[in-house]
Amino acid sequence: MSSLTPKELYNKLSQEAISHDEAHQEKTRVMVGTATCGVAAGALKIKADFIREVEAKNLQDEVDIVEVGCIGHCYAEPLAIIAKPGHPAICYGHLDDGLVHRLVEDFLAGDDPSYEYAMAALERNDVFPTFEDFPRGVYEQKLILEQCGFIDARDINSYIARDGYSALAMALEEKPGWILDEVKASNLRGRGGAGFPAGRKWEACIRSKGEEIYVICNADEGDPGAFMDRSILESDPHLVIEGMILCAFAVGARKGYLYIRAEYPRAVTHVQEAIDQARVKGLLGESILGTDFSFDLEIFQGSGAFVCGEATALVNSMEGKMGMPESRPPRLAQKGYRGKPTVLNNVKTFAYVPLIIRKGAKWFKEIGTPENPGTAVFSLVGKVVNTGLVEVPMGTTLRQLIYEVGDGLPNGKEFKAVQIGGPSGGCLPETALDVPIDFDSLQDAGAIMGSGGLVVMDEDDCMVSVARYFLEFTQHESCGKCTFCRLGTKHMLDILTGITKGEGDDETLNLLEELAEDVRDGSLCNLGRTAPNPVLTTLKYFRDEYKAHILEGRCPAKVCRDLLLYYIEPPKCSKLCNVCVGSCPTEAIFTRDDGLKEIDQEKCVKCDNCLKACPDEYNAVVKLSPPVLPSEKERKAK
Amino acid sequence: MQLLEGEKEQILASVDEVLKNSSKLREDLIPTLQKVQAKLGYLPALAMEKIAEGLNVPAADVYGLVTFYNQFRLNPPGKHQVKVCLGTACYMVGGDITLESFERRMEIREGETSLDRLYSLERVACVGCCTMAPVVVVDEEVEGKVTPTRVDGIMLALQDEEKKSVTEQEPNQGRGEDS
Numbered sequence: 015m016s017s018l019t020p021k022e023l024y025n026k027l028s029q030e031a032i033s034h035d036e037a038h039q040e041k042t043r044v045m046v047g048t049a050t051c052g053v054a055a056g057a058l059k060i061k062a063d064f065i066r067e068v069e070a071k072n073l074q075d076e077v078d079i080v081e082v083g084c085i086g087h088c089y090a091e092p093l094a095i096i097a098k099p100g101h102p103a104i105c106y107g108h109l110d111d112g113l114v115h116r117l118v119e120d121f122l123a124g125d126d127p128s129y130e131y132a133m134a135a136l137e138r139n140d141v142f143p144t145f146e147d148f149p150r151g152v153y154e155q156k157l158i159l160e161q162c163g164f165i166d167a168r169d170i171n172s173y174i175a176r177d178g179y180s181a182l183a184m185a186l187e188e189k190p191g192w193i194l195d196e197v198k199a200s201n202l203r204g205r206g207g208a209g210f211p212a213g214r215k216w217e218a219c220i221r222s223k224g225e226e227i228y229v230i231c232n233a234d235e236g237d238p239g240a241f242m243d244r245s246i247l248e249s250d251p252h253l254v255i256e257g258m259i260l261c262a263f264a265v266g267a268r269k270g271y272l273y274i275r276a277e278y279p280r281a282v283t284h285v286q287e288a289i290d291q292a293r294v295k296g297l298l299g300e301s302i303l304g305t306d307f308s309f310d311l312e313i314f315q316g317s318g319a320f321v322c323g324e325a326t327a328l329v330n331s332m333e334g335k336m337g338m339p340e341s342r343p344p345r346l347a348q349k350g351y352r353g354k355p356t357v358l359n360n361v362k363t364f365a366y367v368p369l370i371i372r373k374g375a376k377w378f379k380e381i382g383t384p385e386n387p388g389t390a391v392f393s394l395v396g397k398v399v400n401t402g403l404v405e406v407p408m409g410t411t412l413r414q415l416i417y418e419v420g421d422g423l424p425n426g427k428e429f430k431a432v433q434i435g436g437p438s439g440g441c442l443p444e445t446a447l448d449v450p451i452d453f454d455s456l457q458d459a460g461a462i463m464g465s466g467g468l469v470v471m472d473e474d475d476c477m478v479s480v481a482r483y484f485l486e487f488t489q490h491e492s493c494g495k496c497t498f499c500r501l502g503t504k505h506m507l508d509i510l511t512g513i514t515k516g517e518g519d520d521e522t523l524n525l526l527e528e529l530a531e532d533v534r535d536g537s538l539c540n541l542g543r544t545a546p547n548p549v550l551t552t553l554k555y556f557r558d559e560y561k562a563h564i565l566e567g568r569c570p571a572k573v574c575r576d577l578l579l580y581y582i583e584p585p586k587c588s589k590l591c592n593v594c595v596g597s598c599p600t601e602a603i604f605t606r607d608d609g610l611k612e613i614d615q616e617k618c619v620k621c622d623n624c625l626k627a628c629p630d631e632y633n634a635v636v637k638l639s640p641p642v643l644p645s646e647k648e649r650k651a652k
Numbered sequence: 653m654q655l656l657e658g659e660k661e662q663i664l665a666s667v668d669e670v671l672k673n674s675s676k677l678r679e680d681l682i683p684t685l686q687k688v689q690a691k692l693g694y695l696p697a698l699a700m701e702k703i704a705e706g707l708n709v710p711a712a713d714v715y716g717l718v719t720f721y722n723q724f725r726l727n728p729p730g731k732h733q734v735k736v737c738l739g740t741a742c743y744m745v746g747g748d749i750t751l752e753s754f755e756r757r758m759e760i761r762e763g764e765t766s767l768d769r770l771y772s773l774e775r776v777a778c779v780g781c782c783t784m785a786p787v788v789v790v791d792e793e794v795e796g797k798v799t800p801t802r803v804d805g806i807m808l809a810l811q812d813e814e815k816k817s818v819t820e821q822e823p824n825q826g827r828g829e830d831s
Contacts, residue, residue, distance in 0.1 A: 050779075050781075051781050053794075054779055054781035054784070054787070054794040055781055055783075055784065055794070055796075056794075088781070088782070088783055089783050091781070091783070236777070237778075238738070238739040238740050238743075238777045238778045239739045239740035239741055239778055239782065240778070241778065276686060276723050277723065277776075277777075314683075315682075315683070315686060317682055317685075317686065317721035317722070317723040317724065318721055318722035318723040319720060319721050319722060331682065331721075332679070333678065333679055334677075334678040334679045334680065334681035334682055334709075334717075335678075335717075336716055336717060336720045337720065337721075393782075395740065395741045395782040395783075396740065396741055396744065396782075397744075401741075401782055401783050433740070436740075467740070469740045469741065469744075471744070475744055480744070483740070483743050493720070597800075597801050599753060599756070599800045599801070599803075599804060619752070619756075620749075621749050621752075621753060621799075621800040622746055622749060622799075622800075623799055623800045623801055626799060627801070
């Protein structure tokens with residue numbers, strides 16, 4: 015035991031961190047967003063460009079170039095924040111080498127912030143609007159994403175300087191029961207998708223009175239199109255770690271694991287570095303902050319199986335077995351990892367805990383709705399202008415999220431549906447847009463909160479094809495334990511594939527619906543129980559589209575390739591242009607004797623290339639569904 | 653897929669090295685497989701047998717795990733690896749068409765490696781840059797808005813690079829070896 019109290023020890027750490035941080039702030043800081051999304055858009059090259067340009071101007075002693083995480087404005091990647099003393103910190107998006115050159119020359123070497131290229135300022139000032147002034151800023155409220163993209167994820171001082179680990183220091187001076195009471199009072203619901211109250215889970219674990227208790231963080235984010243957990247782990251790993259330590263103190267665990275997908279190499283590296291740094295500071299490991307409480311963390315790399323998001327499957331996979339779910343009870347709280355009581359929560363759930371302890375359960379309950387306090391984090395993708403990572407209070411409507419935060423649909427297209435909850439979720443139509451976002455309302459509408467992927471679809475998206483896509487995913491990821499999930503999803507997939515080819519009759523849709531209900535009722539875990547959701551909701555809201563496929567052989571959105579053909583409209587085709595001929599990968603387009611272009615339907619693979627290639631002034635290539643050429647149509651009419 | 657010259661020895665050495673630092677518990681099976689794959693790029697049958705022996709687990713269980721999890725690969729990665737993103741956003745703007753174009757050009761199916769081990773083709777769930785959809789990762793480089801024409805361009809560039817590296821090398825350096 016140390017002679018100093020946890021708070022005194024923490025104050026020392028905090029002062030060190032603040033002076034370390036202030037030393038940095040005297041210099042100009044260029045913060046390049048290098049989470050996976052940024053890197054994919056070329057952020058590392060941009061960082062190299064900054065270093066090169068800064069060195070060329072001989073400014074390397076005055077300018078720090080650092081990597082930060084994701085600020086959630088993915089549509090503008092690659093982006094960087096420049097904080098120069100005397101100016102508000104400003105964010106620049108859509109960077110390329112030319113713009114970097116200009117910013118270094120005008121802003122870093124000169125003193126002109128080049129506002130014409132700026133996106134927003136990060137703090138209130140008299141010269142340039144901030145993100146809060148965007149329509150998006152009105153609805154967005156960042157709790158767990160607050161520091162993402164603004165702090166150096168790879169430097170623990172950056173986190174501590176902003177009150178990081180103060181919740182831990184505070185809690186260690188209280189009884190473990192105090193944390194539990196706060197978390198229970200806050201009514202924090204698990205953010206993995208099901209929304210089970212975290213406090214009750216922890217309490218069940220304490221009641222099991224095991225000698226060994228484990229705390230596991232589920233970061234096995236497997237939905238296609240969801241990247242919230244990855245962004246948090248990459249951008250602010252200590253927030254999650256602090257939440258896990260607090261949980262461990264509350265339930266009396268000495269050992270914890272972060273189950274992170276091996277496909278997230280950056281998240282794994284950042285979290286491992288964070289664990290090592292926390293150990294050095296005495297925030298993790300033996301006698302934390304001088305108390306007799308000890309807790310250590312380890313990373314387990316998940317090997318990529320969607321079903322491992324399910325609690326019992328995840329534990330099986332950690333024990334070196336195939337990730338197959340078990341029937342519950344016993345719940346993990348009674349018999350989990352190595353047969354011992356285990357708390358398993360999602361990344362986001364743990365991330366809220368330090369904030370709740372620091373600011374109190376009352377503060378947390380004032381955000382969102384009474385039954386669903388706090389915020390919801392979504393990765394907003396698909397046909398929406400501002401794609402990215404967003405955090406809004408629970409109870410915000412889907413319409414606000416899509417049209418205000420996401421700024422609506424691009425290219426003036428008509429909204430068709432929004433898909434929530436990934437492969438386990440559902441597609442909701444226009445009429446459901448005023449549904450408030452919370453666990454219960456979404457479930458009533460037929461979708462689920464899920465772990466937070468949100469895909470917007472417009473008139474060019476075929477609902478049958480979307481349902482087929484998600485079912486193909488779950489069918490592939492089904493572990494094979496339950497017959498209905500293993501064979502039922504396969505059979506459903508076959509039916510759906512048939513429909514995309516125009517096969518089927520009046521009975522097909524009833525059969526599909528019946529099968530979907532059987533799969534839902536006959537499966538053990540939530541993968542199987544929710545796998546039919548995309549099919550059931552599209553059948554409910556977009557039955558006409560299914561019928562058009564089967565009865566008319568027509569795909570209304572012109573997506574299903576077996577039900578359409580590509581055709582060059584002779585009146586629109588310019589004889590002088592050869593673009594389509596060159597664009598065709600199978601040499602199906604030829605020049606007729608009269609100079610017009612035509613597609614050889616035998617050779618055409620329907621790759622959409624000629625349609626994209628045809629210049630806007632002609633737009634002569636069109637898709638026809640049902641796949642009947644005008645000449646054939648005429649012949650039939652005669 | 654046939655083993656190359658010297659590959660057998662390399663496999664045995666890699667497995668031995670990983671097993672040396674292993675606790676030999678069943679719990680260690682997945683981390684062991686991950687480490688061996690990190691060294692070899694894939695998990696050849698021989699490596700799976702040796703790991704089964706080393707951890708005292710039936711070989712069938714090891715094969716079961718390897719085929720259960722998406723991370724493990726049974727085919728060696730090609731010299732050039734192409735990963736086509738089929739996350740929701742990419743799928744909706746024609747990621748499947750892009751994948752098909754690669755299959756046509758490489759003359760292999762998704763998940764396979766060409767016999768000369770020059771190219772391998774995979775589909776991945778989400779690269780995480782949905783705004784650039786459809787996305788393809790070619791040897792760690794991310795390519796956005798990939799159309800079938802761009803696929804032809806990518807393949808031409810790779811083939812060109814290969815031609816150059818062949819003329820730079822000794823002409824008689826064979827790649828394949830019967831075993």
